[in-house]
Amino acid sequence: MAGWQNARVTTGPLNDRPADPSPLLALDIGGTSLRAALVQGGRVLDRVEARTPRPATPDAVITAALELARPLAARAGAVGVACAGAVARGRVTATATHTFPGWVDIPLAERLGAGLGLPCAALNDARAAAWGEFAAGAGQGTTEFMFVTVSTGVGAGLVLGGRLHLAGNGLDAELGFVTVPSHWHAGALTPAGQLAPLEFESSGTALNARAAALGFADARALCDAADAGDATADAEYRHSAAGLAWKIADIAALLGVTRAALGGSVGLRPGYRTRVQEALAAFPERYRPEVVHAALGADAGLIGAALWAARSARHGEAQDGGAQDPSTRDASAQG
Structure with missing residues:
Protein backbone atom coordinates (compact mmCIF):
# COMPACT_ATOMS: atom_id res chain seq x y z
CA MET A 1 0.00 0.00 0.00
CA TRP A 131 -2.09 17.33 -6.71
CA GLY A 132 -0.48 18.01 -3.34
CA GLU A 133 -1.66 14.69 -1.92
CA PHE A 134 -0.61 12.82 -5.05
CA ALA A 135 2.87 14.33 -5.08
CA ALA A 136 3.61 14.59 -1.37
CA GLY A 137 0.93 12.83 0.62
CA ALA A 138 -1.58 10.00 0.57
CA GLY A 139 -1.49 9.53 -3.20
CA GLN A 140 2.17 8.62 -3.46
CA GLY A 141 2.76 5.29 -5.16
CA THR A 142 -0.43 5.47 -7.25
CA THR A 143 -1.19 6.54 -10.81
CA GLU A 144 -5.02 6.63 -10.53
CA PHE A 145 -5.87 8.69 -7.47
CA MET A 146 -8.82 10.67 -6.16
CA PHE A 147 -8.92 13.33 -3.46
CA VAL A 148 -12.29 14.16 -1.90
CA THR A 149 -12.96 16.96 0.55
CA VAL A 150 -16.12 16.73 2.66
CA SER A 151 -16.64 19.94 4.57
CA THR A 152 -19.10 22.78 3.96
CA GLY A 153 -19.51 21.26 0.50
CA VAL A 154 -18.10 18.27 -1.38
CA GLY A 155 -15.21 18.75 -3.79
CA ALA A 156 -12.75 16.49 -5.56
CA GLY A 157 -9.71 16.21 -7.77
CA LEU A 158 -8.53 13.36 -9.99
CA VAL A 159 -5.08 12.19 -11.02
CA LEU A 160 -5.28 9.76 -13.95
CA GLY A 161 -2.25 8.07 -15.44
CA GLY A 162 -0.11 10.21 -13.16
CA ARG A 163 -1.56 13.42 -14.59
CA LEU A 164 -3.88 15.90 -12.93
CA HIS A 165 -7.19 15.84 -14.77
CA LEU A 166 -8.25 19.36 -15.77
CA ALA A 167 -11.12 20.19 -18.12
CA GLY A 168 -10.78 23.14 -20.46
CA ASN A 169 -13.78 24.87 -18.89
CA GLY A 170 -12.70 24.21 -15.31
CA LEU A 171 -15.74 22.05 -14.58
CA ASP A 172 -14.07 18.73 -13.83
CA ALA A 173 -14.37 16.42 -10.83
CA GLU A 174 -17.33 18.47 -9.54
CA LEU A 175 -18.31 15.61 -7.27
CA GLY A 176 -20.68 17.68 -5.15
CA PHE A 177 -22.97 18.16 -8.14
CA VAL A 178 -23.37 14.55 -9.24
CA THR A 179 -26.74 13.21 -8.18
CA VAL A 180 -27.92 10.54 -5.79
CA PRO A 181 -31.49 9.60 -4.86
CA SER A 182 -32.75 11.61 -1.91
CA HIS A 183 -34.32 9.61 0.90
CA TRP A 184 -36.32 11.07 3.71
CA HIS A 185 -34.13 12.02 6.62
CA ALA A 186 -34.07 14.68 9.29
CA GLY A 187 -33.39 18.09 7.76
CA ALA A 188 -33.69 16.82 4.18
CA LEU A 189 -32.84 19.48 1.59
CA THR A 190 -34.59 17.62 -1.26
CA PRO A 191 -37.93 15.75 -1.10
CA ALA A 192 -37.66 11.98 -0.84
CA GLY A 193 -37.63 10.16 -4.17
CA GLN A 194 -36.05 12.99 -6.14
CA LEU A 195 -32.48 13.16 -7.38
CA ALA A 196 -30.34 15.47 -5.28
CA PRO A 197 -26.79 16.80 -5.63
CA LEU A 198 -24.39 14.81 -3.50
CA GLU A 199 -23.68 17.99 -1.51
CA PHE A 200 -27.31 18.00 -0.36
CA GLU A 201 -26.91 14.50 1.06
CA SER A 202 -23.30 14.13 2.18
CA SER A 203 -21.76 17.53 3.00
CA GLY A 204 -21.17 19.17 6.35
CA THR A 205 -23.96 21.59 5.46
CA ALA A 206 -26.37 18.67 5.02
CA LEU A 207 -25.22 17.15 8.31
CA ASN A 208 -25.77 20.50 10.03
CA ALA A 209 -29.35 20.56 8.74
CA ARG A 210 -29.93 17.03 10.04
CA ALA A 211 -28.32 17.89 13.37
CA ALA A 212 -30.62 20.89 13.86
CA ALA A 213 -33.70 18.83 13.01
CA LEU A 214 -32.69 16.21 15.59
CA GLY A 215 -31.79 18.69 18.33
CA PHE A 216 -28.00 18.46 18.10
CA ALA A 217 -25.93 21.64 18.29
CA ASP A 218 -24.23 21.07 14.93
CA ALA A 219 -22.79 18.43 12.61
CA ARG A 220 -19.84 17.80 14.92
CA ALA A 221 -22.20 17.02 17.81
CA LEU A 222 -24.24 14.68 15.63
CA CYS A 223 -21.13 12.84 14.45
CA ASP A 224 -19.77 12.60 17.99
CA ALA A 225 -23.08 11.13 19.15
CA ALA A 226 -23.02 8.62 16.30
CA ASP A 227 -19.50 7.56 17.23
CA ALA A 228 -20.68 7.17 20.84
CA GLY A 229 -23.46 4.78 19.81
CA ASP A 230 -26.54 6.99 19.27
CA ALA A 231 -28.57 4.97 16.73
CA THR A 232 -30.51 7.93 15.31
CA ALA A 233 -27.38 10.02 14.81
CA ASP A 234 -25.59 7.02 13.33
CA ALA A 235 -28.32 6.54 10.72
CA GLU A 236 -27.85 10.13 9.53
CA TYR A 237 -24.06 9.83 9.56
CA ARG A 238 -24.25 6.61 7.53
CA HIS A 239 -26.60 8.25 5.04
CA SER A 240 -23.93 10.87 4.35
CA ALA A 241 -21.17 8.28 4.02
CA ALA A 242 -23.24 5.96 1.81
CA GLY A 243 -23.88 8.64 -0.82
CA LEU A 244 -20.18 9.42 -1.06
CA ALA A 245 -19.25 5.72 -1.17
CA TRP A 246 -21.63 5.19 -4.07
CA LYS A 247 -19.98 7.93 -6.13
CA ILE A 248 -16.46 6.77 -5.23
CA ALA A 249 -17.40 3.31 -6.53
CA ASP A 250 -18.85 4.85 -9.70
CA ILE A 251 -15.63 6.73 -10.37
CA ALA A 252 -13.55 3.63 -9.68
CA ALA A 253 -15.66 1.73 -12.22
CA LEU A 254 -15.38 4.49 -14.82
CA LEU A 255 -11.77 5.58 -14.38
CA GLY A 256 -9.92 2.85 -12.52
CA VAL A 257 -9.13 4.90 -9.41
CA THR A 258 -7.32 2.67 -6.91
CA ARG A 259 -7.04 5.01 -3.92
CA ALA A 260 -9.31 7.76 -2.60
CA ALA A 261 -8.09 10.15 0.09
CA LEU A 262 -10.65 11.92 2.27
CA GLY A 263 -10.04 15.45 3.51
CA GLY A 264 -12.09 18.27 5.00
CA SER A 265 -13.56 18.67 8.47
CA VAL A 266 -16.01 15.79 7.97
CA GLY A 267 -13.88 13.60 5.72
CA LEU A 268 -10.96 13.53 8.16
CA ARG A 269 -13.06 12.10 10.99
CA PRO A 270 -12.05 8.45 11.64
CA GLY A 271 -15.70 7.46 12.01
CA TYR A 272 -16.58 8.92 8.63
CA ARG A 273 -13.90 6.98 6.78
CA THR A 274 -14.99 3.80 8.55
CA ARG A 275 -18.59 4.31 7.43
CA VAL A 276 -17.53 5.04 3.84
CA GLN A 277 -15.50 1.82 3.82
CA GLU A 278 -18.44 -0.14 5.23
CA ALA A 279 -20.78 1.30 2.58
CA LEU A 280 -18.29 0.40 -0.17
CA ALA A 281 -18.47 -3.23 0.93
CA ALA A 282 -21.80 -3.46 -0.92
CA PHE A 283 -20.01 -2.96 -4.27
CA PRO A 284 -17.93 -5.49 -6.23
CA GLU A 285 -14.39 -5.67 -4.89
CA ARG A 286 -12.85 -4.40 -8.13
CA TYR A 287 -14.80 -1.14 -7.69
CA ARG A 288 -13.74 -0.61 -4.08
CA PRO A 289 -10.67 1.62 -4.05
CA GLU A 290 -8.56 1.91 -0.94
CA VAL A 291 -10.02 4.73 1.19
CA VAL A 292 -7.49 6.63 3.29
CA HIS A 293 -7.25 9.92 5.10
CA ALA A 294 -5.48 12.81 3.39
CA ALA A 295 -1.96 13.12 4.81
CA LEU A 296 -1.30 16.85 4.39
Whole structure:
Protein backbone atom coordinates (compact mmCIF):
# COMPACT_ATOMS: atom_id res chain seq x y z
CA MET A 1 0.00 0.00 0.00
CA ALA A 2 3.00 2.25 -0.59
CA GLY A 3 3.20 3.18 3.08
CA TRP A 4 0.56 5.89 2.88
CA GLN A 5 -0.10 5.66 6.62
CA ASN A 6 3.34 7.09 7.33
CA ALA A 7 3.28 9.72 4.58
CA ARG A 8 4.52 13.12 5.65
CA VAL A 9 5.47 16.37 3.99
CA THR A 10 9.08 15.73 3.08
CA THR A 11 12.06 17.75 1.93
CA GLY A 12 13.23 15.27 -0.69
CA PRO A 13 12.20 14.81 -4.34
CA LEU A 14 8.56 13.78 -4.82
CA ASN A 15 7.47 11.19 -7.40
CA ASP A 16 10.84 11.56 -9.15
CA ARG A 17 10.35 15.31 -9.32
CA PRO A 18 13.63 17.28 -9.17
CA ALA A 19 13.99 19.26 -5.94
CA ASP A 20 12.80 22.84 -6.26
CA PRO A 21 15.81 25.14 -6.75
CA SER A 22 14.16 27.96 -4.82
CA PRO A 23 11.14 28.30 -2.55
CA LEU A 24 7.74 28.61 -4.15
CA LEU A 25 4.97 30.95 -3.06
CA ALA A 26 1.51 29.45 -2.58
CA LEU A 27 -1.77 31.29 -2.08
CA ASP A 28 -4.99 29.70 -0.86
CA ILE A 29 -7.97 31.95 -1.53
CA GLY A 30 -10.95 30.82 0.52
CA GLY A 31 -14.25 32.26 1.58
CA THR A 32 -13.19 32.69 5.21
CA SER A 33 -9.45 33.25 5.02
CA LEU A 34 -6.55 34.01 2.71
CA ARG A 35 -3.35 32.05 3.29
CA ALA A 36 0.11 32.51 1.82
CA ALA A 37 3.08 30.22 2.34
CA LEU A 38 6.60 29.55 1.16
CA VAL A 39 6.98 25.92 0.11
CA GLN A 40 10.15 24.05 -0.78
CA GLY A 41 10.50 20.36 -1.51
CA GLY A 42 6.90 19.80 -0.47
CA ARG A 43 7.43 21.38 2.96
CA VAL A 44 5.90 24.63 4.24
CA LEU A 45 8.71 26.94 5.36
CA ASP A 46 6.77 30.04 6.36
CA ARG A 47 3.15 31.16 6.32
CA VAL A 48 0.86 34.13 6.89
CA GLU A 49 -2.93 34.38 7.04
CA ALA A 50 -5.63 37.06 6.91
CA ARG A 51 -9.40 37.13 6.81
CA THR A 52 -11.06 37.31 3.41
CA PRO A 53 -12.44 40.83 2.89
CA ARG A 54 -16.16 41.51 2.85
CA PRO A 55 -17.73 41.97 0.43
CA ALA A 56 -15.52 39.44 -1.36
CA THR A 57 -15.38 41.19 -4.73
CA PRO A 58 -12.61 40.14 -7.14
CA ASP A 59 -10.78 43.47 -6.73
CA ALA A 60 -10.98 43.40 -2.93
CA VAL A 61 -9.83 39.79 -2.63
CA ILE A 62 -7.01 40.10 -5.16
CA THR A 63 -5.76 43.31 -3.50
CA ALA A 64 -5.82 41.65 -0.07
CA ALA A 65 -4.05 38.55 -1.41
CA LEU A 66 -1.30 40.67 -2.94
CA GLU A 67 -0.77 42.59 0.29
CA LEU A 68 -0.57 39.33 2.23
CA ALA A 69 1.83 37.62 -0.16
CA ARG A 70 4.26 40.42 -1.05
CA PRO A 71 6.51 40.01 2.02
CA LEU A 72 7.13 36.39 0.97
CA ALA A 73 7.34 36.94 -2.78
CA ALA A 74 10.93 38.19 -2.83
CA ARG A 75 12.11 34.74 -1.72
CA ALA A 76 10.07 32.78 -4.29
CA GLY A 77 10.66 31.66 -7.85
CA ALA A 78 6.99 31.25 -8.84
CA VAL A 79 3.53 31.46 -7.31
CA GLY A 80 0.74 28.90 -7.30
CA VAL A 81 -2.84 29.75 -6.38
CA ALA A 82 -5.61 27.51 -5.04
CA CYS A 83 -9.03 29.14 -5.30
CA ALA A 84 -12.65 28.11 -4.84
CA GLY A 85 -14.71 27.98 -8.03
CA ALA A 86 -14.10 26.66 -11.54
CA VAL A 87 -10.59 27.58 -12.69
CA ALA A 88 -9.25 26.96 -16.19
CA ARG A 89 -5.91 28.15 -17.57
CA GLY A 90 -5.51 30.61 -14.75
CA ARG A 91 -8.97 32.17 -15.01
CA VAL A 92 -11.93 31.76 -12.67
CA THR A 93 -14.50 30.67 -15.24
CA ALA A 94 -17.48 30.05 -12.96
CA THR A 95 -18.30 31.28 -9.51
CA ALA A 96 -18.30 29.31 -6.28
CA THR A 97 -21.81 30.54 -5.53
CA HIS A 98 -21.69 30.67 -1.75
CA THR A 99 -18.05 31.70 -1.51
CA PHE A 100 -17.41 34.25 -4.25
CA PRO A 101 -20.73 35.21 -5.85
CA GLY A 102 -20.30 36.95 -9.18
CA TRP A 103 -16.76 35.77 -9.86
CA VAL A 104 -16.90 34.89 -13.56
CA ASP A 105 -14.09 35.19 -16.13
CA ILE A 106 -11.58 36.63 -13.67
CA PRO A 107 -7.93 36.47 -14.89
CA LEU A 108 -6.68 35.41 -11.48
CA ALA A 109 -3.23 34.09 -12.41
CA GLU A 110 -2.51 37.04 -14.67
CA ARG A 111 -3.42 39.63 -12.04
CA LEU A 112 -1.64 37.94 -9.15
CA GLY A 113 1.43 37.16 -11.23
CA ALA A 114 1.68 40.75 -12.43
CA GLY A 115 1.16 42.10 -8.93
CA LEU A 116 3.87 39.88 -7.45
CA GLY A 117 6.28 39.92 -10.39
CA LEU A 118 6.34 36.11 -10.56
CA PRO A 119 5.18 33.39 -12.97
CA CYS A 120 1.79 32.32 -11.67
CA ALA A 121 -0.43 29.26 -12.10
CA ALA A 122 -3.89 28.83 -10.59
CA LEU A 123 -6.06 25.80 -9.82
CA ASN A 124 -9.36 25.07 -8.18
CA ASP A 125 -8.69 24.46 -4.49
CA ALA A 126 -9.75 20.80 -4.52
CA ARG A 127 -7.67 20.10 -7.63
CA ALA A 128 -4.67 21.77 -5.97
CA ALA A 129 -5.16 19.59 -2.88
CA ALA A 130 -5.41 16.49 -5.08
CA TRP A 131 -2.09 17.33 -6.71
CA GLY A 132 -0.48 18.01 -3.34
CA GLU A 133 -1.66 14.69 -1.92
CA PHE A 134 -0.61 12.82 -5.05
CA ALA A 135 2.87 14.33 -5.08
CA ALA A 136 3.61 14.59 -1.37
CA GLY A 137 0.93 12.83 0.62
CA ALA A 138 -1.58 10.00 0.57
CA GLY A 139 -1.49 9.53 -3.20
CA GLN A 140 2.17 8.62 -3.46
CA GLY A 141 2.76 5.29 -5.16
CA THR A 142 -0.43 5.47 -7.25
CA THR A 143 -1.19 6.54 -10.81
CA GLU A 144 -5.02 6.63 -10.53
CA PHE A 145 -5.87 8.69 -7.47
CA MET A 146 -8.82 10.67 -6.16
CA PHE A 147 -8.92 13.33 -3.46
CA VAL A 148 -12.29 14.16 -1.90
CA THR A 149 -12.96 16.96 0.55
CA VAL A 150 -16.12 16.73 2.66
CA SER A 151 -16.64 19.94 4.57
CA THR A 152 -19.10 22.78 3.96
CA GLY A 153 -19.51 21.26 0.50
CA VAL A 154 -18.10 18.27 -1.38
CA GLY A 155 -15.21 18.75 -3.79
CA ALA A 156 -12.75 16.49 -5.56
CA GLY A 157 -9.71 16.21 -7.77
CA LEU A 158 -8.53 13.36 -9.99
CA VAL A 159 -5.08 12.19 -11.02
CA LEU A 160 -5.28 9.76 -13.95
CA GLY A 161 -2.25 8.07 -15.44
CA GLY A 162 -0.11 10.21 -13.16
CA ARG A 163 -1.56 13.42 -14.59
CA LEU A 164 -3.88 15.90 -12.93
CA HIS A 165 -7.19 15.84 -14.77
CA LEU A 166 -8.25 19.36 -15.77
CA ALA A 167 -11.12 20.19 -18.12
CA GLY A 168 -10.78 23.14 -20.46
CA ASN A 169 -13.78 24.87 -18.89
CA GLY A 170 -12.70 24.21 -15.31
CA LEU A 171 -15.74 22.05 -14.58
CA ASP A 172 -14.07 18.73 -13.83
CA ALA A 173 -14.37 16.42 -10.83
CA GLU A 174 -17.33 18.47 -9.54
CA LEU A 175 -18.31 15.61 -7.27
CA GLY A 176 -20.68 17.68 -5.15
CA PHE A 177 -22.97 18.16 -8.14
CA VAL A 178 -23.37 14.55 -9.24
CA THR A 179 -26.74 13.21 -8.18
CA VAL A 180 -27.92 10.54 -5.79
CA PRO A 181 -31.49 9.60 -4.86
CA SER A 182 -32.75 11.61 -1.91
CA HIS A 183 -34.32 9.61 0.90
CA TRP A 184 -36.32 11.07 3.71
CA HIS A 185 -34.13 12.02 6.62
CA ALA A 186 -34.07 14.68 9.29
CA GLY A 187 -33.39 18.09 7.76
CA ALA A 188 -33.69 16.82 4.18
CA LEU A 189 -32.84 19.48 1.59
CA THR A 190 -34.59 17.62 -1.26
CA PRO A 191 -37.93 15.75 -1.10
CA ALA A 192 -37.66 11.98 -0.84
CA GLY A 193 -37.63 10.16 -4.17
CA GLN A 194 -36.05 12.99 -6.14
CA LEU A 195 -32.48 13.16 -7.38
CA ALA A 196 -30.34 15.47 -5.28
CA PRO A 197 -26.79 16.80 -5.63
CA LEU A 198 -24.39 14.81 -3.50
CA GLU A 199 -23.68 17.99 -1.51
CA PHE A 200 -27.31 18.00 -0.36
CA GLU A 201 -26.91 14.50 1.06
CA SER A 202 -23.30 14.13 2.18
CA SER A 203 -21.76 17.53 3.00
CA GLY A 204 -21.17 19.17 6.35
CA THR A 205 -23.96 21.59 5.46
CA ALA A 206 -26.37 18.67 5.02
CA LEU A 207 -25.22 17.15 8.31
CA ASN A 208 -25.77 20.50 10.03
CA ALA A 209 -29.35 20.56 8.74
CA ARG A 210 -29.93 17.03 10.04
CA ALA A 211 -28.32 17.89 13.37
CA ALA A 212 -30.62 20.89 13.86
CA ALA A 213 -33.70 18.83 13.01
CA LEU A 214 -32.69 16.21 15.59
CA GLY A 215 -31.79 18.69 18.33
CA PHE A 216 -28.00 18.46 18.10
CA ALA A 217 -25.93 21.64 18.29
CA ASP A 218 -24.23 21.07 14.93
CA ALA A 219 -22.79 18.43 12.61
CA ARG A 220 -19.84 17.80 14.92
CA ALA A 221 -22.20 17.02 17.81
CA LEU A 222 -24.24 14.68 15.63
CA CYS A 223 -21.13 12.84 14.45
CA ASP A 224 -19.77 12.60 17.99
CA ALA A 225 -23.08 11.13 19.15
CA ALA A 226 -23.02 8.62 16.30
CA ASP A 227 -19.50 7.56 17.23
CA ALA A 228 -20.68 7.17 20.84
CA GLY A 229 -23.46 4.78 19.81
CA ASP A 230 -26.54 6.99 19.27
CA ALA A 231 -28.57 4.97 16.73
CA THR A 232 -30.51 7.93 15.31
CA ALA A 233 -27.38 10.02 14.81
CA ASP A 234 -25.59 7.02 13.33
CA ALA A 235 -28.32 6.54 10.72
CA GLU A 236 -27.85 10.13 9.53
CA TYR A 237 -24.06 9.83 9.56
CA ARG A 238 -24.25 6.61 7.53
CA HIS A 239 -26.60 8.25 5.04
CA SER A 240 -23.93 10.87 4.35
CA ALA A 241 -21.17 8.28 4.02
CA ALA A 242 -23.24 5.96 1.81
CA GLY A 243 -23.88 8.64 -0.82
CA LEU A 244 -20.18 9.42 -1.06
CA ALA A 245 -19.25 5.72 -1.17
CA TRP A 246 -21.63 5.19 -4.07
CA LYS A 247 -19.98 7.93 -6.13
CA ILE A 248 -16.46 6.77 -5.23
CA ALA A 249 -17.40 3.31 -6.53
CA ASP A 250 -18.85 4.85 -9.70
CA ILE A 251 -15.63 6.73 -10.37
CA ALA A 252 -13.55 3.63 -9.68
CA ALA A 253 -15.66 1.73 -12.22
CA LEU A 254 -15.38 4.49 -14.82
CA LEU A 255 -11.77 5.58 -14.38
CA GLY A 256 -9.92 2.85 -12.52
CA VAL A 257 -9.13 4.90 -9.41
CA THR A 258 -7.32 2.67 -6.91
CA ARG A 259 -7.04 5.01 -3.92
CA ALA A 260 -9.31 7.76 -2.60
CA ALA A 261 -8.09 10.15 0.09
CA LEU A 262 -10.65 11.92 2.27
CA GLY A 263 -10.04 15.45 3.51
CA GLY A 264 -12.09 18.27 5.00
CA SER A 265 -13.56 18.67 8.47
CA VAL A 266 -16.01 15.79 7.97
CA GLY A 267 -13.88 13.60 5.72
CA LEU A 268 -10.96 13.53 8.16
CA ARG A 269 -13.06 12.10 10.99
CA PRO A 270 -12.05 8.45 11.64
CA GLY A 271 -15.70 7.46 12.01
CA TYR A 272 -16.58 8.92 8.63
CA ARG A 273 -13.90 6.98 6.78
CA THR A 274 -14.99 3.80 8.55
CA ARG A 275 -18.59 4.31 7.43
CA VAL A 276 -17.53 5.04 3.84
CA GLN A 277 -15.50 1.82 3.82
CA GLU A 278 -18.44 -0.14 5.23
CA ALA A 279 -20.78 1.30 2.58
CA LEU A 280 -18.29 0.40 -0.17
CA ALA A 281 -18.47 -3.23 0.93
CA ALA A 282 -21.80 -3.46 -0.92
CA PHE A 283 -20.01 -2.96 -4.27
CA PRO A 284 -17.93 -5.49 -6.23
CA GLU A 285 -14.39 -5.67 -4.89
CA ARG A 286 -12.85 -4.40 -8.13
CA TYR A 287 -14.80 -1.14 -7.69
CA ARG A 288 -13.74 -0.61 -4.08
CA PRO A 289 -10.67 1.62 -4.05
CA GLU A 290 -8.56 1.91 -0.94
CA VAL A 291 -10.02 4.73 1.19
CA VAL A 292 -7.49 6.63 3.29
CA HIS A 293 -7.25 9.92 5.10
CA ALA A 294 -5.48 12.81 3.39
CA ALA A 295 -1.96 13.12 4.81
CA LEU A 296 -1.30 16.85 4.39
CA GLY A 297 -4.30 18.22 6.25
CA ALA A 298 -5.11 21.87 5.63
CA ASP A 299 -1.79 22.37 3.80
CA ALA A 300 -2.66 20.08 0.87
CA GLY A 301 -3.93 22.93 -1.30
CA LEU A 302 -0.95 25.18 -0.54
CA ILE A 303 1.56 22.42 -1.26
CA GLY A 304 -0.26 21.31 -4.39
CA ALA A 305 -0.52 24.86 -5.75
CA ALA A 306 3.18 25.44 -5.15
CA LEU A 307 4.23 22.19 -6.84
CA TRP A 308 1.91 22.92 -9.76
CA ALA A 309 3.42 26.39 -10.17
CA ALA A 310 6.90 24.90 -10.29
CA ARG A 311 6.08 22.40 -13.02
CA SER A 312 4.03 24.97 -14.94
CA ALA A 313 6.90 27.46 -14.89
CA ARG A 314 9.31 24.78 -16.11
CA HIS A 315 7.11 24.23 -19.15
CA GLY A 316 6.39 27.90 -19.82
CA GLU A 317 2.68 27.59 -19.10
CA ALA A 318 2.24 29.76 -16.02
CA GLN A 319 0.29 32.99 -16.37
CA ASP A 320 -0.73 32.17 -19.94
CA GLY A 321 -4.44 32.00 -20.51
CA GLY A 322 -4.04 30.35 -23.88
CA ALA A 323 -1.15 27.98 -23.26
CA GLN A 324 -1.52 24.24 -23.26
CA ASP A 325 -2.75 23.08 -19.90
CA PRO A 326 0.05 21.40 -17.90
CA SER A 327 -2.08 18.31 -17.29
CA THR A 328 -2.23 17.48 -21.00
CA ARG A 329 1.50 16.97 -21.31
CA ASP A 330 3.17 13.61 -21.14
CA ALA A 331 3.22 12.03 -17.71
CA SER A 332 7.02 12.11 -17.56
CA ALA A 333 6.83 15.91 -17.44
CA GLN A 334 4.41 15.97 -14.56
CA GLY A 335 6.92 17.04 -11.94
